[in-house]
Amino acid sequence: MSKKKKRKLTKAEKREKDRRREEFEIIFINGKQKRVRRAPKINGLDVDEFTRRNADPIWLHKNEMWEYITGPQEMKEGSDTCVEKHALDEDGVLPF
Numbered sequence: 001m002s003k004k005k006k007r008k009l010t011k012a013e014k015r016e017k018d019r020r021r022e023e024f025e026i027i028f029i030n031g032k033q034k035r036v037r038r039a040p041k042i043n044g045l046d047v048d049e050f051t052r053r054n055a056d057p058i059w060l061h062k063n064e065m066w067e068y069i070t071g072p073q074e075m076k077e078g079s080d081t082c083v084e085k086h087a088l089d090e091d092g093v094l095p096f
Helices: 011-023 047-054 057-062
Strands: 024-029 032-037
Touching: 011 024
Parallel strands: none
Antiparallel strands: 024 032
C-alpha cells in the first residue's frame, strides 16, 4: 500500500499560517487544545508592565493608577521625574 505524499504549503498558505501563529496561542482546557488570542505586547512587554516602567507620575495620576506611583526615594537615579535631592530638606521630605 503506497502512502500519499504530503503536499508543500504555498507561499500564501505559509503567510497565513505565520499570521495565525503570531495572533493566537494554543492552550489546553479540559485536555483539549484551544486557540486563544495572544495578549497584546509592546516591545516584548505586557501592556501593563510597559506602562508601569515608562509612565510618569502625572500620567499615572490622570489615569487613576495611583498604586503604581512611587515616592521620590523609590525613583531611579537620574530620572527626570524624580524630585531633586537638593529640593528635599534634611529629613528627606519636601519643604511645602
